[in-house]
Amino acid sequence: xxxxxxxxxxxxxxxxxxxxxxxxxxxxxxxxxxxxxxxxxxxxxxxxxxxxxxxxxxxxxxxxxxxxxxxxxxxxxxxxxxxxxxxxxxxxxxxxxxxxxxxxxxxxxxxxxxxxxxxxxxxxxxxxxxxxxxxxxxxxxxxxxxxxxxxxxxxxxxxxxxxxxxxxxxxxxxxxxxxxxxxxxxxxxxxxxxxxxxxxxxxxxxxxxxxxxxxxxxxxxxxxxxxxxxxxxxxxxxxxxxxxxxxxxxxxxxxxxxxxxxxxxxxxxxxxxxxxxxxxxxxxxxxxxxxxxxxxxxxxxxxxxxxxxxxxxxxxxxxxxxx
Amino acid sequence: xxxxxxxxxxxxxxxxxxxxxxxxxxxxxxxxxxxxxxxxxxxxxxxxxxxxxxxxxxxxxxxxxxxxxxxxxxxxxxxxxxxxxxxxxxxxxxxxxxxxxxxxxxxxxxxxxxxxxxxxxxxxxxxxxxxxxxxxxxxxxxxxxxxxxxxxxxxxxxxxxxxxxxxxxxxxxxxxxxxxxxxxxxxxxxxxxxxxxxxxxxxxxxxxxxxxxxxxxxxxxxxxxxxxxxxxxxxxxxxxxxxxxxxxxxxxxxxxxxxxxxxxxxxxxxxxxxxxxxxxxxxxxxxxxxxxxxxxxxxxxxxxxxxxxxxxxxxxxxxxxxxxxxxxxxxxxxxxxxxxxxxxxxxxxxxxxxxxxxxxxxxxxxxxxxxxxxxxxxxxxxxxxxxxxxxxxxxxxxxxxxxxxxxxxxxxxxxxxxxxxxxxxxxxxxxxxxxxxxxxxxxxxxxxxxxxxxxxxxxxxxxxxxxxxxxxxxxxxxxxxxxxxxxxxxxxxxxxxxxxxxxxxxxxxxxxxxxxxxxxxxxxxxxxxxxxxxxxxxxxxxxxxxxxxx
Numbered sequence: 001x002x003x004x005x006x007x008x009x010x011x012x013x014x015x016x017x018x019x020x021x022x023x024x025x026x027x028x029x030x031x032x033x034x035x036x037x038x039x040x041x042x043x044x045x046x047x048x049x050x051x052x053x054x055x056x057x058x059x060x061x062x063x064x065x066x067x068x069x070x071x072x073x074x075x076x077x078x079x080x081x082x083x084x085x086x087x088x089x090x091x092x093x094x095x096x097x098x099x100x101x102x103x104x105x106x107x108x109x110x111x112x113x114x115x116x117x118x119x120x121x122x123x124x125x126x127x128x129x130x131x132x133x134x135x136x137x138x139x140x141x142x143x144x145x146x147x148x149x150x151x152x153x154x155x156x157x158x159x160x161x162x163x164x165x166x167x168x169x170x171x172x173x174x175x176x177x178x179x180x181x182x183x184x185x186x187x188x189x190x191x192x193x194x195x196x197x198x199x200x201x202x203x204x205x206x207x208x209x210x211x212x213x214x215x216x217x218x219x220x221x222x223x224x225x226x227x228x229x230x231x232x233x234x235x236x237x238x239x240x241x242x243x244x245x246x247x248x249x250x251x252x253x254x255x256x257x258x259x260x261x262x263x264x265x266x267x268x269x270x271x272x273x274x275x276x277x278x279x280x281x282x283x284x285x286x287x288x289x290x291x292x293x294x295x296x297x298x299x300x301x302x303x304x305x306x307x308x309x310x311x312x313x314x315x316x317x318x319x320x321x322x323x
Numbered sequence: 324x325x326x327x328x329x330x331x332x333x334x335x336x337x338x339x340x341x342x343x344x345x346x347x348x349x350x351x352x353x354x355x356x357x358x359x360x361x362x363x364x365x366x367x368x369x370x371x372x373x374x375x376x377x378x379x380x381x382x383x384x385x386x387x388x389x390x391x392x393x394x395x396x397x398x399x400x401x402x403x404x405x406x407x408x409x410x411x412x413x414x415x416x417x418x419x420x421x422x423x424x425x426x427x428x429x430x431x432x433x434x435x436x437x438x439x440x441x442x443x444x445x446x447x448x449x450x451x452x453x454x455x456x457x458x459x460x461x462x463x464x465x466x467x468x469x470x471x472x473x474x475x476x477x478x479x480x481x482x483x484x485x486x487x488x489x490x491x492x493x494x495x496x497x498x499x500x501x502x503x504x505x506x507x508x509x510x511x512x513x514x515x516x517x518x519x520x521x522x523x524x525x526x527x528x529x530x531x532x533x534x535x536x537x538x539x540x541x542x543x544x545x546x547x548x549x550x551x552x553x554x555x556x557x558x559x560x561x562x563x564x565x566x567x568x569x570x571x572x573x574x575x576x577x578x579x580x581x582x583x584x585x586x587x588x589x590x591x592x593x594x595x596x597x598x599x600x601x602x603x604x605x606x607x608x609x610x611x612x613x614x615x616x617x618x619x620x621x622x623x624x625x626x627x628x629x630x631x632x633x634x635x636x637x638x639x640x641x642x643x644x645x646x647x648x649x650x651x652x653x654x655x656x657x658x659x660x661x662x663x664x665x666x667x668x669x670x671x672x673x674x675x676x677x678x679x680x681x682x683x684x685x686x687x688x689x690x691x692x693x694x695x696x697x698x699x700x701x702x703x704x705x706x707x708x709x710x711x712x713x714x715x716x717x718x719x720x721x722x723x724x725x726x727x728x729x730x731x732x733x734x735x736x737x738x739x740x741x742x743x744x745x746x747x748x749x750x751x752x753x754x755x756x757x758x759x760x761x762x763x764x765x766x767x768x769x770x771x772x773x774x775x776x777x778x779x780x781x782x783x784x785x786x787x788x789x790x791x792x793x794x795x796x797x798x799x800x801x802x803x804x805x806x807x808x809x810x811x812x813x814x815x816x817x818x819x820x821x822x823x824x825x826x827x828x829x830x831x832x833x834x835x836x837x838x839x840x841x842x843x844x845x846x847x848x849x850x851x852x853x854x855x856x857x858x859x860x861x862x863x864x865x866x867x868x869x870x871x872x873x
Contacts, residue, residue: 193714196699200707204696210656210687211708211761212676271698 027263027280034287042294052172054286056164056240059174060085060233062282064253065260066185067226069278072261074202074222075270076129080118080136081230081257084111085250087140088234090148093155093244100159108231114140115227119220133223137254144246152245155238164239174236181229186275198222203271259285259306263313285309349412351376351539352397352428352508357406359392366392368564370406374508374539374556379530381550381571382543384560385583386642386806390543393560394510397541398430399423411507429501430510437497439486444468446485447500475499476525491522498529502538509533510541515549516643517621527553545643546823547576547845561585576845583641584808586837599788599813608632609668611800612683612769614653617662622648624824625662630769630800635791637815638804639840645824646804647688650771653802654678654685667768679708682768686758686775688804690751694758697747701739702728704746705760712765731760735790752783759787769800776810788814808837820844 038045064081071078088107095103114136121132155161163173189195197218201208209215233253238244264281265274288309292302350373359367367389374380384390395401397408399417407414410426417423420430437446444465445452452459453467468481475495477488485493494514501509511530515523530540530553542554550557550571557574559567559582567574567582574582581587610629617626626649630636638646651657653664655673663670666681678684687693696704705728706713713723728742735756739749746757755775762770772791776784791814795801805811811818818835820828820843828843830836 191719192717193710193719194717196703196707196710196719200696200699200703203698204692206693207687207696208707210654210675210685210693212674212679213707213710214676271696 024265024277027265027277027284031280031284031287034284034291038287038291038294045294048170052167054290055172055175057290058282058286059172059178060236061253061256061260061286062178062279063181063229063233063236064226065257065264065278065282066181066275067229068254068257069261069264069266069273069275070185070198070222071129071226072202072258072266072268073198073270073273074219075205076122076219076222077133077258077268078115078118078223078226079130079133079254080114080140081226081233082250082253083137083140083144084114084227084230085234085237085253086144086246087111087114087147088231089238089244089249090144090246092160092235092238093153094147096155096157096160100157104160104235107235108228111227111229111231111234112224113227115224115230116220118227119223122223123216123219141246141250148244148246150247152243152247154243156242160235160239161242162239164236164241174240177232177236181232182275182279189273189275194218194221199271199273256282256285259310259313263309268314281313348375348377350374350409351411352541353409353412354393354397354403355406355409357393357396357403357408359396359401359404366563367396367403370560370563370565371568372397372558372565374541376507376537376539377534378555379534379540379542379553381554381557382541382560383545383550383557383579383583387562388560388583389563390560391512392563394430394512394541394543397423398428398510424504424506427505427507428510429504429506429508430512431494431497431501431514432512437485437493437500440484442482443472443479443485443488443496444481446496447471447481447503449500451504471499471503472496475529489522490517491519491525494518494522494526495529498526498533502533506538508539508541510543512543513545513643514542515544515546523549545641547579547641550579551576559583577841580641580841580845584841586808586841599792599810610665611667612653612802613665614649615663615665617649617652617664618660619648619652619657619824620660622657622824623652623659623662626652626821626824626826628653628802628819628826630802632768632800633795633798634816635795635801635803635814637811637818637835638802638821639811639818639830639844640821641844642806643823644821646821647773648824649821650685650773650802650804654683654771656685679765679767682766683771684708684762684765684767684769685771686755686762686773688773688777690754690758690778695746695754698745700743701732701737701746701749701757702742704757705731705742705764708761709764727764728760731764735760735763736786750780750783752779752787755779755783755787759790763794767799769802770794771802771804773804774806775803776805776807808840812837812840 035046044050064085068078068081087110091107091110092103095106118133118136121127122129166173168176189198197208197213200211200213201215201218205215230250230253234249237249260282261278262268262281263284264277264279266272266278285306288305289302292305353373355371357367357370358365370389370393372382372393382390382393392401396403399420399422402416408417409415410428415426417426438449441449444461447468448464453463454460455463465481472479472481472495475498477492477495479488479492485496488496498509514526518526530542533540542550544550554571557567557569557571557579558565559579561583562585608631610631612628612630614629615627617623623645626645628636628638628649638649640646648657652659652662655664655671655675655678659673664673665671666678666683671677671681696707699707702724706724709727710719713720713727725742731737732739732742737756737760738753746754749757759775775791776787779787788810791801791803803811803814805814812835815835818830818840819826820830820840822844827846830839830843
């Protein structure tokens with residue numbers, strides 16, 4: 001038909017605005033609230049030591065979530081990130097003999113290769129992202145276990161250990177790396193042609209293709225970045241844990257990452273990305289978990305709480321996309 | 324509601340009389356006084372439509388005429404705002420498409436809507452499989468399926484998945500299924516758009532047989548030749564209203580075309596009805612775009628178009644004639660089976676990006692689906708395609724970007740609160756200007772415009788037309804597609820007329836008039852080689868697809 005109404009009906013405006021505001025900033029408010037509550041219950045919560053503990057747990061999820069956010073912006077999804085973490089951790093002990101840095105580079109390359117496979121399947125072979133990355137999720141973990149052997153291998157390298165344990169200026173090295181990644185991703189999204197294309201493709205792929213945008217190249221790149229970031233997280237997990245355990249590393253990371261992205265306000269329907277929101281989403285989910293653990297809530301209950309939060313976030317996102 | 328017999332204009336006579344007979348039988352499906360609007364847009368106005376048993380009734384009209392809305396009202400997808408639908412004289416209100424189907428109204432859409440992965444037999448019997456001891460009796464199902472389909476000229480193994488059949492054969496399965504569920508009315512929405520000539524003949528054979536069984540058929544198509552071959556009666560719609568109901572043989576081609584387009588032959592329109600100054604441009608030199616023999620199965624059948632610098636070439640034709648496909652093919656956005664496109668004398672790689680680099684840009688037909696990127700800002704939408712030009716080392720050069728955006732927002736008078744406003748918040752006309760700016764900031768040599776003024780307000784329309792005129796005067800080659808005759812005739816220096824994916828004529832100079840255009844559209848084309856296939860006995864339709872037996 002011809003033109004339909006462009007603007008939302010005025011009656012719906014107020015509700016939309018409230019939901020929209022919550023969607024945009026609610027997560028930051030929630031973080032502050034959680035910190036206040038926790039500090040009130042247990043003053044030691046507000047200490048550098050505790051923040052450091054929280055940081056070690058949140059950083060790997062956060063980095064993976066940033067890659068996931070890029071993928072989701074293109075209307076995709078990457079379920080293979082957990083398996084890529086396993087792969088990256090499995091590769092490290094194999095190449096440690098050639099030096100810590102070389103083993104890290106190989107681990108990162110492995111992540112990129114997995115991402116490349118996902119990207120080619122999605123962009124060139126037109127496989128649905130969920131299917132393509134589901135296949136990788138299964139296959140890559142299997143490959144990682146074969147590479148490493150079934151049992152965990154200890155990794156006692158100083159450089160890698162430092163990445164996962166040591167601090168610089170009182171702040172864990174992991175966090176520094178994460179900050180750099182956040183800045184880069186934020187910059188890329190806001191300032192580069194790639195970032196613009198990313199959102200355009202996620203928002204209206206047909207229009208982007210007709211405007212001559214390199215749709216396939218952007219899609220492949222996005223999955224490669226997601227694989228790379230997952231591999232970085234894998235390196236940190238090895239450093240923090242002191243061993244490589246591809247059977248258990250990265251399990252459910254894809255879900256935590258998606259949760260962080262969604263809670264942070266990036267819609268699953270693509271076309272919009274919230275970089276800082278994703279960071280906040282990851283931090284928020286970590287704080288929720290920490291709060292529940294500190295107050296001795298059973299794990300099964302905390303899972304239910306997380307479920308409620310996810311549904312609330314998705315509901316808010318739905319109200320938004322109705323605009 | 325009472326049975327509306329008394330209200331009927333025609334004398335009621337029981338059951339099927341031969342089609343075209345002197346006395347009109349009672350309509351099996353009838354729609355009276357139907358209104359339907361969507362958020363202020365009146366899609367159907369006071370529609371009366373009736374189809375009788377044993378007739379093939381053509382339902383035709385151009386884009387936006389309301390055909391599909393009417394079909395949706397008749398099949399329970401939409402509820403009419405006013406008026407009623409009667410099936411065999413009884414007022415009905417279908418709660419769902421399924422209810423309509425169960426009441427005997429089957430619809431066969433362009434895209435076959437069956438389950439492609441399931442076997443042919445399963446598709447045919449879906450929902451009413453023959454059972455034995457509570458389980459599906461697949462032996463019987465297959466046997467019966469084979470028998471039924473043979474009647475339709477489809478001889479296939481019913482265990483094969485449906486998708487392994489050619490489209491023609493799939494269409495037949497859909498029709499067979501429709502008839503099996505005791506349809507009294509079968510609505511066919513462009514059933515031949517993806518069929519080979521031979522398959523069309525088989526389909527017509529089937530349609531004639533259904534007609535002789537007393538089934539009413541509503542036949543939607545844009546191919547005039549087909550209408551005259553198969554239809555008994557015709558209802559022409561335009562702008563949401565019925566403009567003519569008659570026996571097919573009582574309406575000649577030229578009348579049909581003028582009814583659809585809303586223009587009479589010899590109906591002189593005063594010039595200046597559009598924003599085109601009606602100034603003839605001077606086409607100079609070698610063609611900037613030369614498309615030769617563009618071919619794509621079912622869509623383009625050897626289209627050649629040349630665009631020279633400084634001229635506006637109109638593409639004329641009815642809906643489905645291949646106008647948009649031609650533009651997309653030139654742009655490299657449509658895979659082709661054959662043909663070449665040269666820009667500035669050398670052939671380009673057939674991708675959109677390469678075409679843009681060579682200087683060809685396109686304004687797509689569907690603003691919402693293929694044009695705007697709704698959540699990006701006006702600024703980002705304008706420079707979307709120009710990113711490679713304003714990017715250095717991957718970074719967007721903001722100064723350059725703002726310069727371009729500023730220039731085109733002023734030049735095209737785009738009304739937005741700021742360049743940062745989301746493009747989805749703009750009016751249709753301003754969105755269209757944003758898209759035009761997206762094209763123009765690429766500094767093109769040739770501009771392909773597909774319905775540049777559809778659905779925008781009068782003011783914006785005149786402005787857009789004025790800009791097109793100006794651009795051509797500055798030496799740009801323009802390809803103009805428009806369903807609006809005024810726009811096409813006044814805007815174009817030359818009109819290439821398409822029909823069923825073929826060029827059937829070219830109007831130049833003083834011949835660029837509505838009358839010649841309509842006459843060209845109405846002319847019967849030279850008969851394509853039909854290979855003399857007999858109507859009834861066309862075996863093994865499915866062999867036409869590249870697919871082979873496993």
